[in-house]
Amino acid sequence: ALMIxxxxxxxxxxExxxxNQAIFLGPExxxxxxxxxTECVGHFDEPQCVQVCPVACIPVNPAHVENQESLWAKYRRLQSNS
Ligand code: SF4
Structure with missing residues (x-):
């Protein structure tokens, strides 16, 4: 997963x-x-938020480093829940 x-x-x-509707406005x-x-796995070749962020503040979340396989699994799980 990515983080801001x-x-x-x-x-x-x-946003x-x-x-995946994963981005939301928090307290600050x-x-x-x-x-x-899913880092846009299943939807796009590149994370869309990273593409548009004007200050480049969206890195991989060090607490949630995932490989392609687990990102695809998350994508499929999200699709089946929707
Ligand atoms: Fe999103 Fe980047 Fe804008 Fe913050 S600065 S709202 S992370 S695009």
């Missing part, structure tokens, strides 16, 4: 780009729910 760092300027552009800045973030 405290460099976020709350510009709002990433509508997320195909935008946040990413690691249980919903």
């Amino acid at each position: 760092t405290d460099e976020c300027i709350n510009c709002d552009v990433c 509508p780009e997320c195909p 800045i935008y946040e990413i729910d690691p249980n919903k973030c």
